[in-house]
Amino acid sequence: MTMPLSTKDIPLHTEAEQLVYIVDDDEALRDSLIWLLESTGLKAHAFSSAEAFLAAWHANMRGCLVLDIRMPGMSGLEMHERLIAMHSALPVIFITGHGDVPMAVSALKKGAVDFIEKPFNDQDMVALIRNALATEQKQFELHRQEADAQRRIDQLTPREREVLELIVAGRLNKQIADDLGISIKTVEVHRARVMEKMGVNSLAELVQHVMISAPKGE
Amino acid sequence: MKPEQEPEAISLFSRHPSAVPVLLLAVVLCVIWFAALPSNLGNNPDMLWLSAIVVISLGVIATWSLFKAKSQNDRAGEMEGERDLIFALSLDILCVMSLDGHLERTNPAFLNILGLKPDELIGSALIDLVHQEDHRLARSGLRKLALGQSANFEVRCRCGDGSHRWLHWSANPQLGEHRIYAVAHDVTDRKAAEDALRSEFAFRKAMEDSVLTGLGAIDMAGRIIYINRAFSELTGLPSAELIGQSPPFSFWDERDMRANWEVLRQSLAGDAPADGADMRIRRDDGKRLDIRLHVSPLINAHGNQTGWMTAMTDITESRRASAQLEAAQERFIAVLDGLDAYVGVLDAVSGDLLYANRALAAQGKPEDSDEAIALPQPSPDEYLALPGNLTNRDLPFELFDGELQDKSGRWFHLRERALRWVDGRIVRLAVATDISTIKHAEQLAHEQEARLQSTSRLITMGEMASTLAHELNQPLSAISNYCMGSVNRLRQGNCPQEDILSAMEKASTQAARAGDIVRRVRDFVRKSEPQRSLVAIPTIIEEALGIAGIEAKRLGSKINTQIPDGLPMVMADRIMIEQVLMNLVKNAAEAMQKVPMEQRHINVAARLVEGYIEVAVTDNGCGIAPAQLGNLFSPFFTTKPEGMGMGLNICRSIIEYHNGRLWVDPNPSGGSIFRFMLPQEKILDHASFD
Structure with a gap:
């Protein structure tokens, strides 16, 4: 079975490694957390402030974020809001102290994955992180497929796109020919091109691809 | 004395014209007779006689005529003399002028009155004698005379010495003679009298009119x-x-x-x-x-x-x-008397009281001193200058401006200044205001500030606790991480020993850090340990409401108190209990924000219940949801958006520290009743009855 040629031409998300990004002002906590996480096989990278992390942030970062809620300078909550504004896909786990619970709750409502109260159980922490990484992985793949499908659709000519829409709508070739006022033969040529450009072999695959791209397309 | 001598005969004939024809006839007859004598004598002797008789009679007649003329002449001379006498003796000016106003004859009075010599006068024009200003009058008089009418006029005429005299002229013209006969009367004195009268009258008139x-x-x-x-x-x-x-x-x-x-x-x-x-x-x-x-x-x-x-x-x-002045005076007195301030005026030297307003007078004279007024007085060295040494040049002088306390403990703000009094002597004006209330308020403010500071100390304690928890969490989390990281590695058995050691050392450092934090907490708590003393609950309530009442009032709440007399004292840290009460009142006020303004009542009641004094703070606010009742007093629980969740927790800690209890009941009529109980102090001696 041969993979469609075109797949290789399409640039994908960089296959970056998943990292645990730790942002905490307390050096002992950063250091000890890296020590703990590395003992469980996770790779971690620490920042001493929100500002430092934001300076290093880029859209292709993979992994999750462990963020202290109380920090001098920019707080964890504020940094989270910035990340949301920048459409960051990194899941965030907040570390809270005593009395920060209401804050953590509001952060959760805004899309943080979870929060954990200090002092925390190491297993709980690791479990939360693994969970977050898995979520991120799923999100990443979904996103990649979406982007892929969209890209393929973007390569279609306007006529091909019309034909695609009618195929997905369940019209037969003859009906499509009538709808568009072209010959069946021409419809068949378009159909073959669409299948090729979309990198699919069956109608079912084609529909699936179009559906994936749909949320973004519409 | 005749001024002018004419020939006697001319004068005679001119005065007796009837004698002239008689004399002429006699002379003619004589001539005729003598001419006819030689011829007549020889012819007719009778004729001779007749002619002789005629001649003789004519001679008689002529002689008689002559005599007559002579006697007539004599009489005329006599009259002439009389006239001359009158002319010479007249006190009024008499003169004869030509029709064109030139003087021909003047009498001596003319000369006497005007002091002018005859040779200066005769031939001169009358107008030249008249004062320039009267020329018009004089000319019109002369003009009338020239026309044959008599004239009267009063003009000033020049005297020999250059002065002028007023003359009243009356003149008649004799057109046949081409002469004017004039009389002038000296009216200078009358004129002067008239002028004087006129100016006197004008003066009086002006005076009357002015x-x-x-x-x-x-x-x-x-x-x-x-x-x-x-x-x-x-x-x-x-x-x-x-x-x-x-x-x-x-x-x-x-x-x-x-x-x-x-x-x-x-x-x-x-x-x-x-x-x-x-x-x-x-x-x-x-x-x-x-x-x-x-x-x-x-x-x-x-x-x-x-x-x-x-x-x-x-x-x-x-x-x-004058009515206004009187009213002003009354107002002034009313103001001075209406003042709460004590106003007094004292003699600078003797110290005698010269004036006291009602407030000062009502104070009366002090019984136990010889001071004139019942006000505290500065001691001599407190004065900027000794009042007795001042002189008028120094006035007004600020003598004293300061606060003084009298024997009863009242405070006065006294200002004294030296002034010149209405009668000229130097006085001290003293104005004193009773500032005891202000002083008391200041003192209260100080106390309240101290209390506020302790409030912030308590708030700080709450914050501190929160901060400490956070701080303590850091080393504890780190220790846990180091340990568990090491445990995992040891389990896996693939870690160099020195790495584990290093992690363990770091964990130990964090443990020391935690110890430091704990020590700091202990130090802080020791500093803010409560200081207990015997206190009366009503005092605590009064003072707590003094502060919390401000905020409650701002939030639109009214506070009522129900405090029975004779409550026993409690052994407590006054400030801490006040803090609790303030906190409860503040909560109550905040709980009623959704209740209409007129229903925002806070009731603070105290009572004695089985050896405890119970204080209840009742509101009719939103109340507490049953779900929240359970953790109302747990730390960090709050229903307020800005709350720290420390207040009630600390309040309960404070009350429990005092062996009391703090709890909440729902208010049957809506809202909540927060109550705390403190054990009454058993020492009866300290029972308060106020």
């Missing part, structure tokens, strides 16, 4: 016979309308008629007060004026009374001014 007093003379019948300008202005009527009026005068108002009649009657009878009687008149424009009337009798030159002179003065303005 005085503001309305002067009016009335005759015995009461008729106005004279008024001055001021009188006319006072009444607003022209003098023509006033003169001749009899009372009731037109400037009397109907309403004042009776009173004015009485005043006039009294005044005319001489019964009016010496400083005048008051009446009212109505001015032309309708305005009524208050008038002071003085009346004095008018006595003529013969000593008979001819009427009265009335003087009217408008006293409307002065009466109002």
